[in-house]
Amino acid sequence: MSKxxxxxxxxxxxxxxxxxxPFCSDRCRRIDLGKWASGDYKISSPIQDPDLLEELARSTKHSRQNDDDGN
Ligand SMILES: [Zn+2]
Incomplete structure (x- = not known):
């Protein structure tokens, strides 16, 4: 019998x-410990600079609009 x-x-x-x-490898053990240490199990991810995100979204939209210009 084996579990x-x-x-x-x-x-x-x-x-x-x-x-x-209970990990398959030392790598996975470290990943798990790292999650706990950095609080990733509680907080999914830190919020990034909203201005930067907005800028990225705008520049993406802008290039798309240019592609659709011939419509
Ligand atoms: Zn693993």
């Missing part, structure tokens, strides 16, 4: 003999 475990980070199957349990 099937899954890595909380990438959801791959982890062998019970894996020394990085």
């Amino acid at each position: 099937i475990l899954r890595c909380p980070t990438c959801r791959n199957i982890v062998l019970a003999s894996n020394e990085d349990l």
Whole structure:
């Protein structure tokens, strides 16, 4: 009898003999710890500079409008 475990980070199957349990690898362990450390489990992502986002959206729209100009 063997339990099937899954890595909380990438959801791959982890062998019970894996020394990085419950993670499949040291990499996934670090990713998970990093999430907790940076608070990513509570806050999805910090809000970026709204002015910069607006500027990006505007420049994207602008180039699209230029493409549609011949309509
Ligand atoms: Zn993993």
